[in-house]
């Protein structure tokens with residue numbers, strides 16, 4: 184078995200975009216968590232997956248609420264990534280968002296919003312894979328924020 188450091192060094196070489204996944208728990212508290220472990224699963228039906236650490240403060244919210252939104256960040260939104268990866272009392276303070284018909288906070292002015300409904304959850308190691316069906320997608324112009332080897336990057340055109 185490889186060590187945690189070897190795992191981080193190897194997997195850090197994979198470049199990804201950066202998302203903020205948002206939802207609300209059963210008590211109505213808003214949650215948002217920075218997630219790079221996001222990818223497409225299926226075209227028909229339109230499915231995506233996110234991997235959420237079981238030990239984060241938001242994990243329970245994704246079990247309690249079947250609805251969540253994937254907010255894909257644009258290249259100048261590192262601030263959003265840092266904020267939603269922190270342990271602030273109210274991560275949404277000062278952040279522009281709307282609530283959709285399911286009551287889920289959907290961030291404004293990001294590159295893409297995907298409004299999803301959970302169709303499956305898979306327990307794997309210290310993370311849960313939540314598979315969601317995309318019910319609504321909003322796409323705007325711009326470039327994605329990129330994360331690799333522990334740093335943020337912008338695409339060179």
Ligand SMILES: Cc1cc2nc3c(=O)[nH]c(=O)nc-3n(C[C@H](O)[C@H](O)[C@H](O)COP(=O)(O)O)c2cc1C
Pocket residue numbers: 201215216217218219220221234235236237239240241242264265267268269270330
């Ligand atoms: C670039 C970046 C990518 C991250 N990707 C993930 C991820 O894929 N899954 C995850 O559970 N946490 C990920 N994290 C860590 C969470 O954002 C962090 O633990 C956050 O504080 C959890 O919030 P919570 O404690 O309010 O749930 C990432 C953090 C950063 C900065």
